[in-house]
Amino acid sequence: MKSYTFTAACLIALASLAVSGATHAQSTAQVNVTGRITSGCSVNSSGVTIPLGNVSAGALPSIGDHSPTSPTQNITITCPADPTGIVMKMTGKSVNGRLDVLELTNAGGSGVANGVGVQLIYDNKPLVLNSDVAIPIAARQIPIAAHYIRLGTLSPGTADTTATLNFTFN
Structure with missing residues (x-):
């Protein structure tokens, strides 16, 4: 969500007053002001789960082959009025510099598959890490799907994997 965060600190000095010849000490108090100004648009789901189920190694016979693409899961956007632009950007961990393939959670660890990664799919194309994707302004449902892609010798x-989809509203 496009937002601006600001913090301001003010020092307020208390003036010394002389009353009936008495001297008063001077001191200060710090005031912190925090807040956020937002565009008014929001993403209604904190996350979606895309189940890929059990996929046989035989379904990925060659490097570059991918499993069937999952059904889409929708991420819902709410805006009080149409924004002038919506941009989506995926962040996560890539496999060997392949910015269109997400690394498996705990890759290389015991019990984790090898030779495979995951691609998130939007508009029938794999999303690329850290790349802006323009979303149609009228869109209120963002369909996301996924599939496995073979990268090497399978075990x-x-x-499983995770990624974050960041949305910017103009």
Whole structure:
């Protein structure tokens, strides 16, 4: 969400007063002001889960082959009025510099599959890490899907991953 965060600190000096010849000590108090100004648009889901289920190694016979793409899961956007632009950007951990493939959680660890990564799909194309993707202004449902992609010699195991989709509203 496009937002601006600001913090301001003010020092307030208390003036010394002389009353009936008495001297008063001077001191200060710090006031911190925090807040956020937002565009008014928001993403209604904190996350989605895309189940890929069990996929046989035989379904990925060659490097570059991918499993069937999952059904889409929708990320819902709410805006009080149409923004002038919506941009989505994926962040996460890539596999060997392949910015379109997400590394598996705990990759290289015991019980984790090898030779495979995950691609998130939007508009029938893999998302690329840290790249802006323009979303149609009228869109209120952002369909995201996923599939496995073979990268090397396969070994069985869990094949989970995570990514973050950041939305900017203008």
